[in-house]
Every structure is written in C-alpha cells, then in structure tokens.
Amino acid sequence: MQDATVINGWPQRATPTTMPFSAIVVLSVLAAAAFAGWLPLQVSIVTLFLFAGPHNWFELRYFLMRLPVRFGRSRNFFLTAFAGLGVLTLTYVSLPFLYNATLWSEEAWYVVVASWNTALMVWLALLVWLRSRQKPRANWKWTIPVALALCSLNWLGPDLFSLAIVYVHPLIALWFLDRHIRRTRPAWSRAYRRCLWLVPLVLAVMIWQLSLATPLADNNGLFWRITQHSGAEVLPQVSSHMLVSVHLFLEILHYAVWIIALPLIGRIGSARFWEVRTVPIARHPKGFPRIVACALAFAIMAVVGLWLGFSVDYATTRDVYFTIAIAHVLAEAPFLLRML
Amino acid sequence: MIKTLLVLFILLTTISTVNADVPKPKTPDKAAKQVLRTGLEIVPDPKVYEAKLQIGQSDFNVLRASLDGNGGNAPVVGGIMFSAPRTIVAGLLMFMAMSVAGVLIARSSSVGRAQKTVGAVLLVAVLLGAAAIITRGNAGPPPSWRWRNLPQALAEGKPTLGGVEVEVVADDQLNGRMMRLIIPLKKQNSPGEE
Numbered sequence: 397m398q399d400a401t402v403i404n405g406w407p408q409r410a411t412p413t414t415m416p417f418s419a420i421v422v423l424s425v426l427a428a429a430a431f432a433g434w435l436p437l438q439v440s441i442v443t444l445f446l447f448a449g450p451h452n453w454f455e456l457r458y459f460l461m462r463l464p465v466r467f468g469r470s471r472n473f474f475l476t477a478f479a480g481l482g483v484l485t486l487t488y489v490s491l492p493f494l495y496n497a498t499l500w501s502e503e504a505w506y507v508v509v510a511s512w513n514t515a516l517m518v519w520l521a522l523l524v525w526l527r528s529r530q531k532p533r534a535n536w537k538w539t540i541p542v543a544l545a546l547c548s549l550n551w552l553g554p555d556l557f558s559l560a561i562v563y564v565h566p567l568i569a570l571w572f573l574d575r576h577i578r579r580t581r582p583a584w585s586r587a588y589r590r591c592l593w594l595v596p597l598v599l600a601v602m603i604w605q606l607s608l609a610t611p612l613a614d615n616n617g618l619f620w621r622i623t624q625h626s627g628a629e630v631l632p633q634v635s636s637h638m639l640v641s642v643h644l645f646l647e648i649l650h651y652a653v654w655i656i657a658l659p660l661i662g663r664i665g666s667a668r669f670w671e672v673r674t675v676p677i678a679r680h681p682k683g684f685p686r687i688v689a690c691a692l693a694f695a696i697m698a699v700v701g702l703w704l705g706f707s708v709d710y711a712t713t714r715d716v717y718f719t720i721a722i723a724h725v726l727a728e729a730p731f732l733l734r735m736l
Numbered sequence: 737m738i739k740t741l742l743v744l745f746i747l748l749t750t751i752s753t754v755n756a757d758v759p760k761p762k763t764p765d766k767a768a769k770q771v772l773r774t775g776l777e778i779v780p781d782p783k784v785y786e787a788k789l790q791i792g793q794s795d796f797n798v799l800r801a802s803l804d805g806n807g808g809n810a811p812v813v814g815g816i817m818f819s820a821p822r823t824i825v826a827g828l829l830m831f832m833a834m835s836v837a838g839v840l841i842a843r844s845s846s847v848g849r850a851q852k853t854v855g856a857v858l859l860v861a862v863l864l865g866a867a868a869i870i871t872r873g874n875a876g877p878p879p880s881w882r883w884r885n886l887p888q889a890l891a892e893g894k895p896t897l898g899g900v901e902v903e904v905v906a907d908d909q910l911n912g913r914m915m916r917l918i919i920p921l922k923k924q925n926s927p928g929e930e
Contacts, residue, residue, distance in 0.1 A: 608882075
C-alpha cells in the first residue's frame with residue numbers, strides 16, 4: 397500500500413518503476429508524430445474539434461487549483477498578471493475588427509503587431525521581476541537583456557515573432573508537466589526529462605522528411621486557414637505540409653498533457669475532477685465556491701458551444717477560437733512562473 | 737562675307753557629321769523592381785498540352801496592389817524586412833539588451849575573469865550574428881539550394897518546390913519575350929569532364 401502525502405495541495409505518491417510511464421510517453425510522442433505527418437489537415441480538423449474546448453476547461457481548472465485564497469505577498473504579482481491578461485487579450489481580440497475598419501498600410505500593421513508583441517514581452521518581464529522578488533536566492537536578472545533582445549528581433553520581423561509564439565506555446569505544456577511531476581511524482585522526473593529529448597529528435601526527423609514534401613492543397617477556405625495558421629504565408633519557401641504537420645504534432649502533445657497527463661498524474665481531487673469542492677479556493681472556509689462553480693459551469697457551456705459552432709461553421713468557429721484563445725496562452729505565463 | 741559664310745557652313749557640316757558618327761548614348765537599364773517573394777513549384781504534367789502559370793489569389797492581390805502603387809516599396813512577404821522606423825527601434829532595443837547584459841556580466845561577483853571574457857566573446861558573437869542576419873536577411877540555406885535537384889526531378893516527372901522572387905522589368909530587357917523564369921542552377925560536370 398502506498399502512502400499518500402500532500403504537498404501544496406497535491407497528492408504525492410511513490411512509484412516503484414518508471415518503465416510503463418516512459419513507454420507511454422515515448423509511444424504517445426511517436427503516435428502524435430505519425431498522425432501529424434500522415435494526414436495533417438484531416439487530423440488537425442478532428443483534433444481541434446474534439447480537444448480544443450476540453451483542454452481549455454482542464455486548463456481553467458488547473459489554474460483555479462493553483463490560485464491562492466488570499467494573494468498576500470503575491471498581491472502585486474497577481475494584480476499585474478490579471479491586468480495584463482485583460483488588456484492584452486482585449487487589444488488582441490480588437491485587432492481583427494481594427495483591420496476590417498481601417499485601411500492601414502502593410503507597414504503600419506507590422507508596427508501594430510510589433511507593438512502588441514512588445515507589450516507582451518514587457519508584461520512577461522515585469523511578471524518575472526515581481527516573481528524574482530519573492531525568491532531571494534533566484535537570480536533572474538538575465539531575463540531583462542533576453543527580453544530586450546527578443547523585443548528587438550520582434551521589430552525586425554513581427555510576423556515571424558507571432559508565428560514563433562504559435563509554435564512555442566504548445567511546448568509550455570511540457571514545462572508545466574515537468575514542474576508538476578517534480579512536485580507530485582519526483583521519481584518520474586528523470587525518466588520524463590529523458591523522454592523529452594525525443595521531442596527535438598522527432599521534430600528534426602519530421603522537418604528532414606517533410607521539408608521537400610509537396611505543399612498541401614489549400615484550395616478551400618478551411619484548408620487555407622489551417623496552412624495560414626501554421627505560417628504558410630510567412631514562410632512561403634517552406635513546405636506547408638511540414639509546417640502544418642509540425643504544428644499539429646506540437647498541438648497534439650499540448651492537448652495530451654492538459655487533458656490526459658496532468659489530470660491523471662496529479663490525480664486531481666482523487667480523480668473526481670468535476671467536483672467543485674476539490675478546488676482549494678472553493679473548499680477553503682474563506683474561499684469562493686460559488687464563483688468557482690460558476691466559472692467551471694460557464695466553461696462547460698463554452699465547450700459545448702464550441703462543439704456546436706464547429707458543427708455548424710467549422711472555419712469561422714476556428715478563426716474565432718484562435719483569436720479568443722490568446723487568453724489561455726497568456727494565462728499560462730503567471731501560473732508557470734508561480735511554479736518556478 | 738561670302739568666305740565667312742562658307743567657312744561657317746563647312747564648320748557646321750563637319751560638326752553634324754562628327755555628331756552623327758557618335759553612337760546614341762546607351763540608356764542605363766532600369767533597375768528591376770521586386771514586387772513579390774513567394775514559393776514556386778515546377779510540376780511536369782504529361783496530361784496537359786500547354787504550359788500554365790498558376791498564381792494564388794493572395795499573391796495576385798499583392799501584385800495588383802504593387803501595380804496600383806499601394807504595395808509599398810518592397811512588399812516582401814515572409815522574412816526579415818527592411819523598414820527604417822522598425823529597424824531603428826530594433827537597433828535601440830538590441831543596444832539596450834547588449835548594454836544591460838554587459839553590465840550584468842561585469843557586476844556579477846560569482847563569475848570569474850575567464851568566464852567574463854568568454855561571456856563577452858559570446859555576446860560579441862551573438863551581436864555579429866544578429867547583425868549578419870539583419871544585413872543578409874536570410875538565416876537559412878541559400879534559396880538556390882532547393883532548386884539543385886530540378887533537372888533530376890524533371891527527368892523523373894517529380895515536382896520541385898522552391899522560393900521565387902517576382903520582378904517587374906522593362907520590356908526591352910526581355911528581348912521580345914513576355915516572361916522569363918530564371919532558375920539558380922549551376923552546370924554540373926559529368927564524371928569525366930573537367
């Protein structure tokens with residue numbers, strides 16, 4: 397019988413062997429690469445339809461699990477996080493409306509996009525600085541020149557920088573999983589990090605095999621949107637087959653981590669993840685059970701609404717989703733910093 | 737008086753003759769204007785009877801915008817582009833990044849002199865690398881790399897995909913032809929040929 401201890405609200409269990417875990421991770425990575433390289437457009441449509449909404453629900457629940465009842469010393473950190481999250485999301489969502497309402501030149505739009513990316517980098521640097529103040533032993537000053545250098549590169553190629561965010565974001569889930577494993581199942585941490593080396597290897601093989609592949613047929617609106625989202629217009633010299641496959645591979649890993657790996661490994665709330673009381677800020681005497689319940693219920697309705705939208709008009713719903721989904725991309729930053 | 741007029745007539749005639757022998761000054765070739773950078777696929781198809789040039793709607797829109805004068809100086813899609821304001825901002829930010837990094841390295845007490853030297857060398861290398869990327873605007877392999885197997889692919893009936901720059905040139909530079917496709921291929925010597 398295994399002893400279960402609780403560290404920071406997360407059950408921790410001892411594990412005798414890491415072999416099954418490693419085998420599952422390796423098989424998952426290889427299967428994701430195989431599907432992504434085989435039928436990228438079709439698998440992309442099915443994957444987004446099935447998992448986009450649920451993964452957002454699990455992410456919301458995970459963030460609620462990580463939210464303290466009282467901000468205390470982290471008050472400035474969370475205020476900055478939520479303020480930046482709101483402002484950046486609103487401005488990002490307003491960009492398509494602004495694009496339709498104005499007749500700005502291409503260069504003007506590059507400046508707008510570069511400005512938004514710079515605001516994002518400044519917000520991230522501010523969060524890192526606020527977090528580093530809570531960790532006296534940590535020396536995170538090096539992030540300032542790195543952030544400035546990234547801002548500089550962003551101004552040279554705003555569209556390339558935005559595309560980089562699209563490709564880097566799915567990898568953040570692997571970082572979350574790493575931190576979570578270190579907290580809940582430290583015995584698996586080494587095996588997991590070894591398995592992670594497979595990701596760049598698989599990516600290298602995919603790029604090598606698909607770089608000269610015939611471009612995907614983007615002769616209808618939906619296929620065109622998928623190739624554009626993967627960067628076919630920004631990188632016209634690169635095969636769109638490779639771009640869509642690589643992006644899809646990363647997206648599948650991202651969804652697998654949030655929907656399967658994190659809930660199962662953490663055994664969130666003894667596997668009763670649908671119960672509101674398993675969320676610490678809802679369970680706490682000074683907590684907010686009604687707000688948490690409303691948030692999770694609203695998120696479930698949003699997931700159902702997303703499925704209905706995909707069923708009625710997949711292409712439009714896809715556009716709307718990827719615009720609004722910037723909120724969950726941004727929200728990952730403060731919660732990841734809290735785990736470092 | 738008559739002699740004077742005669743001399744003047746001869747002189748003018750001579751000048752005209754000399755001028756007539758001078759070849760017409762060659763007008764300098766008008767520089768080609770790059771209007772689009774996109775991808776090109778060359779596909780051998782045994783089922784068609786006429787060569788076709790297909791262009792995407794988005795690329796066509798960019799071409800049309802360029803012809804209308806709305807395309808800016810160089811509507812290069814994809815890649816690092818030159819723009820004075822953005823380049824200035826990028827340069828300032830890179831300067832600040834390098835300055836802050838240098839100060840942090842210099843003030844770091846836990847780093848030895850040798851490590852500081854290595855750090856400084858690395859910073860300079862990164863700076864030079866970034867400058868090279870900015871000036872060359874092409875961090876990957878040369879665009880000609882993708883066309884290297886074109887003859888073999890054509891012989892085998894396989895498609896070849898590579899980058900292409902669409903340029904608008906003066907009519908007289910095309911020697912009466914309407915379009916010209918220039919592929920960056922080097923002549924490959926046969927095994928016994930020097």
